[in-house]
Amino acid sequence: MGSRHKPFTTLRSEVLVRNEWHSYCKDRYVGTDGGEADYYYVDMPGSAGCIPVLEDGRVAMVEVTRYLLSRKLLELPIGGMKRGEDPEAVALKETVEETGYRPRRMTRLGSFAPYKGASNEVCHFYLGEDLERVGQDLESTEEIAVKLVPLREVRRLLLSSELGDGQSLVGWLYLEKFLESGKNESLRRLLS
Amino acid sequence: MGSRHKPFTTLRSEVLVRNEWHSYCKDRYVGTDGGEADYYYVDMPGSAGCIPVLEDGRVAMVEVTRYLLSRKLLELPIGGMKRGEDPEAVALKETVEETGYRPRRMTRLGSFAPYKGASNEVCHFYLGEDLERVGQDLESTEEIAVKLVPLREVRRLLLSSELGDGQSLVGWLYLEKFLESGKNESLRRLLS
Numbered sequence: 001m002g003s004r005h006k007p008f009t010t011l012r013s014e015v016l017v018r019n020e021w022h023s024y025c026k027d028r029y030v031g032t033d034g035g036e037a038d039y040y041y042v043d044m045p046g047s048a049g050c051i052p053v054l055e056d057g058r059v060a061m062v063e064v065t066r067y068l069l070s071r072k073l074l075e076l077p078i079g080g081m082k083r084g085e086d087p088e089a090v091a092l093k094e095t096v097e098e099t100g101y102r103p104r105r106m107t108r109l110g111s112f113a114p115y116k117g118a119s120n121e122v123c124h125f126y127l128g129e130d131l132e133r134v135g136q137d138l139e140s141t142e143e144i145a146v147k148l149v150p151l152r153e154v155r156r157l158l159l160s161s162e163l164g165d166g167q168s169l170v171g172w173l174y175l176e177k178f179l180e181s182g183k184n185e186s187l188r189r190l191l192s
Numbered sequence: 193m194g195s196r197h198k199p200f201t202t203l204r205s206e207v208l209v210r211n212e213w214h215s216y217c218k219d220r221y222v223g224t225d226g227g228e229a230d231y232y233y234v235d236m237p238g239s240a241g242c243i244p245v246l247e248d249g250r251v252a253m254v255e256v257t258r259y260l261l262s263r264k265l266l267e268l269p270i271g272g273m274k275r276g277e278d279p280e281a282v283a284l285k286e287t288v289e290e291t292g293y294r295p296r297r298m299t300r301l302g303s304f305a306p307y308k309g310a311s312n313e314v315c316h317f318y319l320g321e322d323l324e325r326v327g328q329d330l331e332s333t334e335e336i337a338v339k340l341v342p343l344r345e346v347r348r349l350l351l352s353s354e355l356g357d358g359q360s361l362v363g364w365l366y367l368e369k370f371l372e373s374g375k376n377e378s379l380r381r382l383l384s
Contacts, residue, residue: 007335008259016209017216019232022310024209024216029259032335040211041260042234042310067200067221068233068312069305080309112356113261115307117272118214118234120260122355143199143224159369163314164304169362177351 007032015043021080022119044121048091049078049171051109051154052101052128057190058148060099060131061157061168065143074147074161076168078123087124095128099146100136103128107184110174114167125171127178127187151190199224207235213272214311236313240283241270241363243301243346244293244320249382250340252291252323253349253360257335266339266353268360270315279316287320291338292328295320299376302366306359317363319370319379343382 009030017024023043030036052060063072079094081087088106096102107127114123138144149157155176158169179188201222209216215235222228244252255264271286273279280298288294299319306315330336341349347368350361371380 007257008262017218017232019230021232024232026209027259032257038211039259040209040213040216044310065199065224066305066308067219067231068310069308069314070200073305073308075308110351110356111354112358112361113258113265114358115311115313116258116261116265116267116357116359118236118260118311119307121307122261123358159302159365162303164302164362164366165308166304166306166315166358166362167308169304169365170356170358173351173361173365174356 011036040118042115042119042121044080044119045083045085046081046087047078047114047121047123047167048081048087048094048126049076049123049167050091050095050103050106050126050128051076051171051175052095052099052103052131053151053187054101054131054148057151059151059154060095060101061147061149061154062098063145063147069163071163073163073165074157074168075165076171078167078171088126091124091126092128096134097137098144100134101131102134104130104132107178109171109178112170114170123167123170125174127175127184151187152192203228232310234307234311234313236272236311237275237277238273238279239270239306239313239315239359240273240279240286240318241268241315241359242283242287242295242298242318242320243268243363243367244287244291244295244323245343245379246293246323246340249343251343251346252287252293253339253341253346254290255337255339261355263355265355265357266349266360267357268363270359270363280318283316283318284320288326289329290336292326293323294326296322296324299370301363301370304362306362315359315362317366319367319376343379344384
């Protein structure tokens with residue numbers, strides 16, 4: 001499970017559209033049955049998210065108005081990585097910009113593929129602790145409201161939205177796994 | 193939270209690439225700050241997944257070799273919808289094709305946006321029960337192995353892969369939420 005494996009041979013790879021955030025590509029490849037086929041996908045260097053927890057146990061979440069879905073989603077701060085960027089640094093930067101809190105301690109929680117069928121993006125999640133209040137720093141096109149949510153309410157709120165945010169939900173699951181392992185008993189007590 | 197909201201005005205929308213699975217589009221829009229910007233995204237009619245549970249409490253999972261990630265991922269059956277298709281019908285069809293089991297009872301679990309930043313896809317998840325063994329029916333380009341996993345092992349296995357499958361992990365969370373609500377006590381007992 002999860003083992004690296006290269007049963008496909010890529011014959012050629014073409015960037016069809018390049019923009020500031022990702023590239024859209026078309027590969028010609030040989031599948032496991034020996035036949036050739038095309039694969040169209042978003043090429044992304046990755047993304048990184050954070051669960052920023054204040055000392056009183058509240059989580060700095062964000063309500064983001066999403067253009068593609070024409071609605072607000074309740075999310076954890078996540079940002080796209082540029083090629084060569086470090087996921088922890090990106091998670092930290094996004095957390096500061098979107099929530100206005102800077103974590104002084106970051107712990108890696110896990111990595112997942114959010115959209116394996118049409119994007120090669122891997123999303124890395126972190127727990128952010130020991131937060132310092134520094135103030136939001138948003139791009140003018142972002143409409144983001146910070147919501148401070150008690151730790152034991154986060155799961156219920158993420159799951160009770162009419163439409164959940166997949167990446168935030170997975171990040172939360174990795175935090176539950178981390179706390180179940182007994183690696184942060186004070187946080188675990190806040191959750192139960 | 194999750195309310196519909198249209199703070200953006202789309203000026204024009206252009207399909208840049210169209211293929212069998214999705215379209216890749218570029219929109220010109222006016223943001224909340226009054227400025228114009230471009231949005232590049234994957235346009236998908238949606239997707240639908242299923243957690244197919246056998247009478248003995250094992251879940252029919254699939255190990256899929258993913259071209260874009262050059263590795264095998266442990267997944268729940270999920271398939272893309274074509275325009276006008278019904279999510280429950282697609283979840284059922286994918287489950288039969290990929291696992292070889294046909295659920296005779298489907299229960300809706302929840303919906304989420306797997307990749308809100310670069311795709312308008314909404315993924316719908318179902319619990320599949322009362323399974324009938326009919327045999328796998330794969331496309332020649334698919335390399336899929338069925339894994340029958342006890343219900344109480346699914347969460348741990350999904351989370352312990354080096355790289356998790358985001359959509360399957362979220363589907364699983366919605367099943368936990370459903371079982372916590374007390375709506376299927378026999379399944380809940382198998383989990384605890």
